[in-house]
Amino acid sequence: MTEDFAVLDFALVGAAPLAVARALATAEAQGRPEEGPAPGLLSRLLGRGRKPTATAQPPLLAQPPGTLTGGVLAREMLDDMGFGGTDHEARLSAPLGDDGLTLIEFRERTDGAPSPRLTALSQALPGVEILGFRLTGTTHPGGEFGFAVYLGGTVVRVLRAHCPSEADDWQHTDTGPAHPLEAQAPPESPAPADLISPARQAAILAALGIDADQLLVDRSAHSQVIELSTRPGGRNPADLADPQPAPEAPPAPDPTGPEALSWEDEVTSLLVTAVTDALPEDDQVPWLDAMTEDLEAGETRAALDRARDLLARGHRPAEEREAAADRLAILFGLAS
Numbered sequence: 001m002t003e004d005f006a007v008l009d010f011a012l013v014g015a016a017p018l019a020v021a022r023a024l025a026t027a028e029a030q031g032r033p034e035e036g037p038a039p040g041l042l043s044r045l046l047g048r049g050r051k052p053t054a055t056a057q058p059p060l061l062a063q064p065p066g067t068l069t070g071g072v073l074a075r076e077m078l079d080d081m082g083f084g085g086t087d088h089e090a091r092l093s094a095p096l097g098d099d100g101l102t103l104i105e106f107r108e109r110t111d112g113a114p115s116p117r118l119t120a121l122s123q124a125l126p127g128v129e130i131l132g133f134r135l136t137g138t139t140h141p142g143g144e145f146g147f148a149v150y151l152g153g154t155v156v157r158v159l160r161a162h163c164p165s166e167a168d169d170w171q172h173t174d175t176g177p178a179h180p181l182e183a184q185a186p187p188e189s190p191a192p193a194d195l196i197s198p199a200r201q202a203a204i205l206a207a208l209g210i211d212a213d214q215l216l217v218d219r220s221a222h223s224q225v226i227e228l229s230t231r232p233g234g235r236n237p238a239d240l241a242d243p244q245p246a247p248e249a250p251p252a253p254d255p256t257g258p259e260a261l262s263w264e265d266e267v268t269s270l271l272v273t274a275v276t277d278a279l280p281e282d283d284q285v286p287w288l289d290a291m292t293e294d295l296e297a298g299e300t301r302a303a304l305d306r307a308r309d310l311l312a313r314g315h316r317p318a319e320e321r322e323a324a325a326d327r328l329a330i331l332f333g334l335a336s
Helices: 017-029 041-046 116-124 180-184 198-207 258-278 281-296 300-312 318-331
Strands: 007-013 032-034 053-055 061-063 090-096 101-106 130-136 143-151 154-163 171-175 224-229
Touching (some): 017 101, 017 116, 017 224, 101 116, 116 130, 116 143, 130 198, 143 198, 180 198, 258 300, 258 318, 281 300, 300 318
Antiparallel strands (some): 007 130, 032 053, 061 224, 090 224, 154 171
16 A cells, blocks of 8 residues: 555444444534634633534545545645545445454544544544554654554543654653453564554554554455435434345255255266266166266266267257256256
């Protein structure tokens, strides 16, 4: 994956994409706090300073597949005045890793601090842990790498290394109890620079059964994908139908039951007809004995080849012999 971006945020959560979509839409419908003008000295002393107000946001809607860019949802520039992409776009994909997690791709414009979007989402998904990751690319003037854990509307764990620009020193944050994943992905050294490096982020992902190099590149295994944005024409996630469970596979046929007998009867009928059509009477029994030996030894490919060769020498109409060969391939489990 090329790193010609400024900031890349993503998260992993143990909830289905539709549940995450509904919770995210609910959380963002409540708006974000917006700070008003700083109150004067007298107002502050009297406790009458203006409280933050919530800014109403357009509804977050599920969009038709392919609405969002096929690449990563990243901020292209650190200070792009909002032109680096729509803030409220998000892509939810599953399953990922050993536990079938949902990947959340989104944009966040809070630098050097936990994500307000993930904090609000965790409140809308009570009891569900959200793992947030941040890394920066080549267009960032400094750098930022982070790992945070959100639960119940609270940031319970933060590992962060942040440098606003090349002229600044790196700032390191280590708050909250360590997550169990950290023990499986220890830092390379006790130095602050290794607190949460890209290598450690990759190791944490590996502990979840996720290849960091392919995470945002290879989407072939994502059987569920929901694209979200505020553009008109989408559907409220609450109106989307819950995915239906896959139907149970039918039980395997009993090799001693009527299914086996009907299989044997059909194979026998096809072979006897082919033998009668293609071979003289003295050669028919030896041929059937050889076919039986192949089948009893599990050599179904050899048996099918033997049957096709016999059918090719028959005298019945070609379409009948071809149909018999196709049916035998199906019965032998070798249909192409």
